[in-house]
Amino acid sequence: MAFAENPLAETNPLTGRFRSFAHVQTPSAGRTLARWAAGLGLLVLLAGFLPWTQNIRSTGSLTTLRPQDRPQTVPSTIAGRIERWRVREGQRVRKGDTLVDIAEVKEKYFDPQLVQRTGEQLNAKIGSLGENRQKDLALQSQQVALRQSLRVSLDKARNKVEQSRLKVNSDQADLRAAQNDFTIAERQQERQEALYKQGLKSLTELEQRRLKFQESTAKLQSAQNKLDASLQELTNSQLELASLNAEYQDKLAKSESDRRSVTAYQFDTEGQIAKMRNELANLSIRSGYYQITAPQDGYVVRALKEGLGEIVKEGEPILTVMPIAPMLAAELYVKPMDIPLLSVGRKVRLQFDGWPALVFSGWPGTSFGTFGGVVAVIDNIDSQGQYRVLVTPDPEQEAWPPPLRVGSGVYGWALLDDVPIWYELWRQVNGFPPNFVGKPAKAKATYGKPDKGGKAEASAEEEEAK
CATH class of the missing domain: 1.10.10 (Arc Repressor Mutant, subunit A)
Known part of the structure; x- marks a missing residue:
């Protein structure tokens, strides 16, 4: 090979x-x-030298920024028995629509004409008060007449006293004249007695002188009696003058006592009338609570009471209503060590449950399916070891998906400083916190539309000031 x-x-x-x-x-x-x-x-x-956006991750759920947009339970103001349901679950209702009809369960309010009869009682009491006021006026007129009569009677009694005093003076003059006549008659009789003994006067002349002496004695006695009678009459007139004042004072005191009683009765009646008016107003208002109405536009979410004839207590919830078009906000919970890094106006990226997303937390610009948000509220106290943060939609980013519902889960991360990847890895390995960055720029646009009162929702700057 x-x-x-x-x-x-x-x-x-x-x-x-x-x-x-x-x-x-x-x-x-x-x-x-x-x-x-x-x-x-x-x-x-x-x-390792590529930029990486530091972030604070947290989880939570969707809620509403305004308390009136959150699901609310509709209670029964009064105790009653469910008589009729006028809605079903999931039905849309408007403010003021009748949800449930209830009937009375307290025997005090069973009378269907209770309001009318209470009004009749009130009118009768008002009529009684009017008659009592007329009686008060009559007693006042009586007191005026008594005072006038007292003045006339006093003048009359004073005149009688003066008249009696003048009569006493006249009788005293008559008495002095009678005494002088008696003295003269007595001397003449003595001389007649002496002349009669000397034989110079006859017995007839002596008896005539004696008769005149008796007449002088009788006149003196009569003048004395008349003076005594005049003195007694003067004393009686003076006593009558004193008793007349006391008598009229007694009549005036009795009339004043009757008038005070009438006035006291008037005050008591006025108090009863005020109480009856209060009761009538309460009955009129109570009659409007037999129909439980929707506090605002929304949807009937859940009925907390079922069936007909069920008894509900005062203030007991009957059903839940979810307002229409709530102003959504993400409710996130942040650890205490990360809360100093957050501030109102900080940018946040959000991922909602049920919404497809491809997330790169360090590169928010390359993520898909996430939505922008702005920190609107940071609680000043913790909730079970974490701080609650409310995030509203970012007006400069895309709108949140319309199908979102209150209560669905949300995952968010607040965007902080941009650092190299090697620095972020080094920080994560050593357990250091992210870099502290300054406060972001103020939000330019406000979140929300003007409410029915014409006032716009608070901006992020106003929320931060609060």
Whole structure:
């Protein structure tokens, strides 16, 4: 068998000493493998200098940015019995649509005309208050009349006292005149007695003088009696004047007491009227709670009570409503060691469950099926060892898929600094945190449309300020 000559035999000094080397052929596969290994090593070395975007990875679920967009349970304001269902699960409802009819279960409200009869009671009480006010006015008029009568009676009594005093003065003058007549008659009788004893006067003249003396004595006694009677009449008129004031004061006090009672009754009645008005208003409002209505536009998601005739308590949820067109946001949870690297306005890439994607976390520009987001809210307190972050759609990127629903899973990574691949590998091996970068530029566009009140949703800058 002939061997091909080795082309290295001429250049290899061993071929001169060993003849066997001239007949040995070096395989080409080894050289090829070495070339490939060197090329791959050079490629890996060059790839180590390629840029790599550091990121913070986290998982979570879809929620809404506004609390009113989240699924809400519709409770029963009052206790009642389910009488009729007006919706089914999955049905779209508008704000104010009746969802469930309930009936009363408390015997206090069984009367179907309770509101009307309570109104009648209120009207009767108001009429009673009006009549009582008229009585108060009558008592006031009575007091005015009593005071006027008191003034007239006092004037009359004072006049009577003055009249009695004048009569006393007159009787005193009559008494003094009678006393003078008596003194004169007494002296004349003594002189007549002396003259009769001397025989100068007859017995007849003496008896006439005695008769005149008796008449003077009678007049004196009569004048004294009249004076005593006048004094007694003056005393009586003075007592009557004093008792008249006390009598009218008693009548005025009694009238004032009646008026105070009427006023107290008025206040009590006004309190009862206010209470009845409150009760009537509560009954009127309660009658509107027999129909449980939708708080906003949405879809009936789930009925928490089933069947007819089931009893529900006050504040017990009956069904769940999902609002229409909620303002979606990704709810992500970040470790405490990564939270200082995040700030409001930071860019985030998101991958949603059920949406095909090819993800290169270090090269977000080459990923497929991911969507952009912006950090809108960062909680100030942790939740079970992690911090909650709300991410809203990036207005500068593509819109999120319309089929997304609240509660579906989401995977996200917040984009940080661009570093070489070798540095990222070195950081990962040593367990160092990513590079801290400054705050991103403020978002130019606000997320969301104006609400019904005409006010736009808060921008990322406003959220950061909060």
